Amino acid sequence: MAQVYSEGKSFIFTFFSKVVGLDVVDDNGNLVGRVYDILAVTTEVYPKAFELLINQGFFNPRYAYISWFSIAEINQQVRLKINGKNLKFTKLKELKAEISLRRDILDQQVVDTFNRRVVRVNDLHLLKVGTDLMVAHIDIGMRGLMRRLNFDKFIDFVISIFVRESPYLKKENFISWKNVQILSVNPASHSLKVGVPAHQFSNIHPADLQEIIKDLDPKEKLTLFKALDLETKSKVLADIDIETQKFLIHGMDIQELAKIIATMPSDEATDFLFQLSKETVNQLLNIIETSRAKKLSTLLGYASDTAGGLMTAEYIAVPETTLVSDVLKKVIESNLTSEAIYYIYIVDEKNHFVGRTTLKRVLAANSNEPVNKTALPKSAVVHLDDNVKEVAFLMEKYRLFALPVIDNERVLQGIITIDDILEQLLALVWRRWRHKR
Amino acid sequence: MMIFLNNSLPWSGEDGVIKDKMKRTIGKRFLIFLAIMGPGIITANVDNDAGGITTYSICGAHFGYAMLWLFIPILIALIIIQEMNSRMGVITGKGLADLMREEFGLKITFYSMLVLFVANLGNTIAEFAGIAAVAELSGVPRIIVIPICAIFVWWLVLKGTYATVEKIFLGACLFYIAYILSGLIARPDWQNIGYHFIKPEIKFNKPYLFMMIGLVGTTIAPWMQFYQQASVAEKGIKLRHYKYARWDTIIGGFVVNIIAIFIVITCAETLFKNGIHIETAKDAALALKPIAGRYCFVLFSFGLLNASLFAASILPISTAYTICEAMGWENGINKSLRDAPHFYALYATMIIISGAIILLPNVPLIPVMLISQVANGILLPFVLIIMLTLVNNKKIMGSHTNSTVNNIISILVVVFMVLLSIFYLFTIIK
Numbered sequence: 001m002a003q004v005y006s007e008g009k010s011f012i013f014t015f016f017s018k019v020v021g022l023d024v025v026d027d028n029g030n031l032v033g034r035v036y037d038i039l040a041v042t043t044e045v046y047p048k049a050f051e052l053l054i055n056q057g058f059f060n061p062r063y064a065y066i067s068w069f070s071i072a073e074i075n076q077q078v079r080l081k082i083n084g085k086n087l088k089f090t091k092l093k094e095l096k097a098e099i100s101l102r103r104d105i106l107d108q109q110v111v112d113t114f115n116r117r118v119v120r121v122n123d124l125h126l127l128k129v130g131t132d133l134m135v136a137h138i139d140i141g142m143r144g145l146m147r148r149l150n151f152d153k154f155i156d157f158v159i160s161i162f163v164r165e166s167p168y169l170k171k172e173n174f175i176s177w178k179n180v181q182i183l184s185v186n187p188a189s190h191s192l193k194v195g196v197p198a199h200q201f202s203n204i205h206p207a208d209l210q211e212i213i214k215d216l217d218p219k220e221k222l223t224l225f226k227a228l229d230l231e232t233k234s235k236v237l238a239d240i241d242i243e244t245q246k247f248l249i250h251g252m253d254i255q256e257l258a259k260i261i262a263t264m265p266s267d268e269a270t271d272f273l274f275q276l277s278k279e280t281v282n283q284l285l286n287i288i289e290t291s292r293a294k295k296l297s298t299l300l301g302y303a304s305d306t307a308g309g310l311m312t313a314e315y316i317a318v319p320e321t322t323l324v325s326d327v328l329k330k331v332i333e334s335n336l337t338s339e340a341i342y343y344i345y346i347v348d349e350k351n352h353f354v355g356r357t358t359l360k361r362v363l364a365a366n367s368n369e370p371v372n373k374t375a376l377p378k379s380a381v382v383h384l385d386d387n388v389k390e391v392a393f394l395m396e397k398y399r400l401f402a403l404p405v406i407d408n409e410r411v412l413q414g415i416i417t418i419d420d421i422l423e424q425l426l427a428l429v430w431r432r433w434r435h436k437r
Numbered sequence: 438m439m440i441f442l443n444n445s446l447p448w449s450g451e452d453g454v455i456k457d458k459m460k461r462t463i464g465k466r467f468l469i470f471l472a473i474m475g476p477g478i479i480t481a482n483v484d485n486d487a488g489g490i491t492t493y494s495i496c497g498a499h500f501g502y503a504m505l506w507l508f509i510p511i512l513i514a515l516i517i518i519q520e521m522n523s524r525m526g527v528i529t530g531k532g533l534a535d536l537m538r539e540e541f542g543l544k545i546t547f548y549s550m551l552v553l554f555v556a557n558l559g560n561t562i563a564e565f566a567g568i569a570a571v572a573e574l575s576g577v578p579r580i581i582v583i584p585i586c587a588i589f590v591w592w593l594v595l596k597g598t599y600a601t602v603e604k605i606f607l608g609a610c611l612f613y614i615a616y617i618l619s620g621l622i623a624r625p626d627w628q629n630i631g632y633h634f635i636k637p638e639i640k641f642n643k644p645y646l647f648m649m650i651g652l653v654g655t656t657i658a659p660w661m662q663f664y665q666q667a668s669v670a671e672k673g674i675k676l677r678h679y680k681y682a683r684w685d686t687i688i689g690g691f692v693v694n695i696i697a698i699f700i701v702i703t704c705a706e707t708l709f710k711n712g713i714h715i716e717t718a719k720d721a722a723l724a725l726k727p728i729a730g731r732y733c734f735v736l737f738s739f740g741l742l743n744a745s746l747f748a749a750s751i752l753p754i755s756t757a758y759t760i761c762e763a764m765g766w767e768n769g770i771n772k773s774l775r776d777a778p779h780f781y782a783l784y785a786t787m788i789i790i791s792g793a794i795i796l797l798p799n800v801p802l803i804p805v806m807l808i809s810q811v812a813n814g815i816l817l818p819f820v821l822i823i824m825l826t827l828v829n830n831k832k833i834m835g836s837h838t839n840s841t842v843n844n845i846i847s848i849l850v851v852v853f854m855v856l857l858s859i860f861y862l863f864t865i866i867k
Contacts, residue, residue, distance in 0.1 A: 106542075107538050107539055107542055107543060108539055109765075119765065120538070120764075120765025121765075122543070122765065140765065145543070145547075145764065148543045148544070149543065149544060149547055217529060217530035217531045217535075217670070218529075218530040219529070219530070243673070247675075
């Protein structure tokens with residue numbers, strides 16, 4: 001038989017759509033089939049091709065899996081090192097952990113973690129090093145679409161006639177693989193085929209992550225959510241809309257849910273628990289450690305638009321006689337947000353509210369002074385049943401980040417931080433605005 | 438959707454740890470149904486558009502009650518097909534175009550979308566023609582009515598949210614009662630009607646067969662499958678509420694057929710008995726005036742206006758939505774023009790072309806309609822076969838693939854529809 005392969009131009013970059021359908025010839029140059037798919041592993045940053053899937057026959061197609069080591073050359077055609085007789089043609093196998101470029105990436109939705117959105121893949125941009133192929137970018141652009149439809153040359157030609165410097169010809173709409181998270185699921189383990197690397201989603205703000213999750217279909221929503229770490233899960237759950245929240249925790253193990261709630265700040269945890277049935281809440285409170293469960297069940301008793309319902313139980317309160325050095329120690333040991341540690345509340349032995357001081361004043365004070373020496377002369381407080389507007393009014397008037405909440409006997413119950421009030425007010429403004437429309 | 442929020446026990450499910458143990462009362466179930474209903478009923482009613490009303494009028498005027506029996510198999514086929522779409526929408530949360538792209542690749546999807554665009558553009562032109570016909574019936578020049586309606590359609594869909602638009606559409610469905618009233622005014626012979634329902638009658642002459650094919654073709658069109666599945670997915674109906682979505686589809690099927698039957702009755706009782714031949718719905722309305730009286734004429738015309746406007750609002754947005762979904766372009770009415778340029782371009786193109794063609798003098802409408810019908814006829818078999826493949830794919834549908842009985846019926850329906858479409862194409866091309 002004649003040698004059918006020719007020495008064409010070699011390339012560095014190519015597209016998956018250009019590789020699919022290439023002739024595959026064996027060591028004697030006999031045509032054995034055409035490229036159908038590429039299977040890749042993700043042990044490195046870029047998925048690396050490790051198996052070539054070729055097919056022959058149109059009406060009853062048969063497929064052969066060829067190890068990448070058996071490939072001699074990829075150019076205008078794929079040349080193998082082995083003989084065609086050694087190839088075993090079978091039916092298509094169900095894929096397990098490996099990634100199929102054709103079935104798992106091409107035409108599927110993936111998450112663009114850089115621009116925080118969900119996109120559909122039109123083509124894959126491959127990098128060739130020797131005979132190795134790696135996925136470098138995904139193509140989400142119009143040109144990718146045209147290439148898949150084999151209109152690319154024609155459209156390029158037409159556009160170049162009219163607009164020589166058209167951005168269509170110059171700019172490719174690519175996303176680097178580093179910023180891509182695929183969503184296909186390993187049928188054996190029911191988890192994402194490509195594990196979510198910690199860095200992938202940790203630099204995305206939870207609010208953006210929520211937007212991404214909302215854009216996905218139910219199955220993908222759940223898989224992506226399950227793949228997140230506990231802390232990210234809790235952040236996402238904390239203020240996503242109620243319907244999605246319910247959907248995400250549906251079927252979740254109650255132990256895990258308890259762990260997630262344990263990592264939430266107590267005011268968010270309360271809001272979250274408000275959405276659940278009494279039965280579930282009781283179950284959860286039984287699992288969560290006692291002191292925290294007690295806090296949460298108290299908070300749950302208050303209506304959500306009163307000071308009691310808005311407050312959080314995470315704050316720093318110290319007895320009047322505590323030394324400044326001990327106060328600082330307490331601040332450092334605490335694991336609270338900056339709004340919550342800026343004020344230090346002073347209470348008597350029965351937890352009655354006495355006054356407050358600020359972190360700045362404590363830092364400036366002598367370390368062996370008692371803390372009540374640094375106390376501010378006057379302090380605004382709110383009662384458990386005061387409403388959102390009163391709280392907001394006081395905060396604005398006295399320019400405070402946080403307000404203490406007391407009961408009728410002046411016992412300190414919790415604090416309200418400015419972010420929670422802002423959230424409430426925004427919701428109010430938003431409602432009015434929608435109403436006006 | 439508020440109903441779910443007030444329901445203090447949010448989840449139930451086969452695999453869930455947390456289960457809904459409260460029994461729902463009938464009242465509560467009805468409220469949930471009210472929240473779920475929409476996609477099925479709206480899709481079915483849009484089907485009774487200007488083209489549909491014309492076909493049913495001609496059917497009644499030329500063949501009397503002879504074809505009433507055909508509405509029973511049409512009803513079954515419609516419900517079977519749309520139920521599959523509704524189920525796929527609930528289970529996958531994806532539109533049909535999405536699934537098509539993911540499972541069958543870009544090429545098949547792209548060409549399907551191209552054909553769908555042509556078919557739906559033709560349909561939209563027909564809706565605007567319907568509006569123009571009513572304008573002429575009431576003596577208002579079309580040059581005034583068409584731009585107003587085009588702007589109304591644009592404004593309604595772009596300024597509303599999905600929920601408000603759905604409510605307006607459901608309201609428009611109520612106006613189809615006009616046809617029931619006009620049917621009643623015509624004083625139908627109920628005994629005779631009942632007889633024709635149970636006794637199928639097939640005449641093997643060309644006009645009769647043409648009419649049969651036209652009747653089926655106008656009731657089951659490809660855009661419906663894309664639209665219903667996408668709106669079920671968009672609405673985010675949950676699996677535990679699926680039975681309500683099924684009722685939505687079934688009720689929609691019944692409503693659309695009852696309206697169609699009443700149109701046939703109106704024309705059969707009046708035009709057929711007097712041997713009047715008509716070409717369009719406008720002819721039908723005009724011919725009704727001296728025979729059935731002014732009220733019947735007004736109701737019939739009003740019904741035509743409502744149906745045309747309703748369909749003209751849905752077809753362009755549904756087309757833009759489906760195509761963007763398939764191509765992976767940003768879409769949806771909550772996106773800005775900058776974020777979703779393709780979506781708005783497609784939407785505007787459909788409305789502007791349709792309105793302009795109707796405003797241009799002497800544009801021959803019959804070839805336009807024929808192209809649209811051919812496009813529909815080519816696309817329907819493809820869509821149905823693709824749907825059957827998808828709905829039986831375990832990877833996509835899990836345990837909710839078709840049951841054996843369901844499959845046998847749906848395969849029969851699909852085979853029948855495919856044969857009919859091919860036959861229809863031949864008759865049109867000849």
